[in-house]
Amino acid sequence: MIAQILILAFAGLMLAAAWSDAARFLIPNWIPGVLVVLWIPAAFALGYGWSGAGLALLTGFAVLALGMALWAPGWLGGGDVKLLAAGALWFGWPDAVAFLVWAMLAGGVLAVMLVLARRIAPAIPQMAGRLTGTALAPGAPAPYALGIAAGALIALPRSQIFMAVGL
Numbered sequence: 001m002i003a004q005i006l007i008l009a010f011a012g013l014m015l016a017a018a019w020s021d022a023a024r025f026l027i028p029n030w031i032p033g034v035l036v037v038l039w040i041p042a043a044f045a046l047g048y049g050w051s052g053a054g055l056a057l058l059t060g061f062a063v064l065a066l067g068m069a070l071w072a073p074g075w076l077g078g079g080d081v082k083l084l085a086a087g088a089l090w091f092g093w094p095d096a097v098a099f100l101v102w103a104m105l106a107g108g109v110l111a112v113m114l115v116l117a118r119r120i121a122p123a124i125p126q127m128a129g130r131l132t133g134t135a136l137a138p139g140a141p142a143p144y145a146l147g148i149a150a151g152a153l154i155a156l157p158r159s160q161i162f163m164a165v166g167l
Contacts, residue, residue, distance in 0.1 A: 003045040007161065009038055010090055014149040017083050021145035027079030035086035036060075042090070046161050052092060059096045060089030080144045087152050095159040103151025110147045 017031045043053045067081030076084075084103065088096040118138060156162055 003042065006038055006042040006045060007156070010035065010042070011153060011156065013038075014083075014087070014152045017079075017145045018143070018149035021079070021143035025141050025143060027077070027083055027145050029079075029082070032079075032082035032086040035083075036089060039086075039089050042161075048092070056089055056092030059091070059093045060085050063088035063096065063100070077141065077144065080148065083145055083148050087148060090161065091152075091155065091159055092161075095155065095161070098158065099151055099155040101151075102154045103148045105147075106150035106154070107142075107144050107147030110144070111142055114142055 013031050013035050017027045020031070021027050039056075043056065048056060064081065064085035067076060067084050070076040071078055071081045084100070087099055087103075091099045
């Protein structure tokens, strides 16, 4: 029962990050922080064992390092990097690969949708004055946490952590 609650908390925190990023273009530091803290009891509840937990930690740190390399030139936001690393920690190896692939695919779909919507929205008279401060404004950042959360929720049912609790 504890493992199921922790998995629900993981999914809920991913959705909270997506909501915050879509509304404010900000992923609060407490969300990836809580994900990392909750991973500790989850690792025990899900039966990771020492080698599984060590591999998950290594995976999380590797994603964090790669994310920092993508953050440095401005290709990813800092909150996105922290959220990706926390998600990779939860999934561990090799499920983090599926999580990252799904997150990239969902992020790509999000980018295409934003490009199209940013071209269409200014042509709609009712929308023209309401775009400032939204993801549809020209030059606005992409709320990539939507793609990260989608990737997590798509990968979760096929992951070892889901199977460990018999879901």
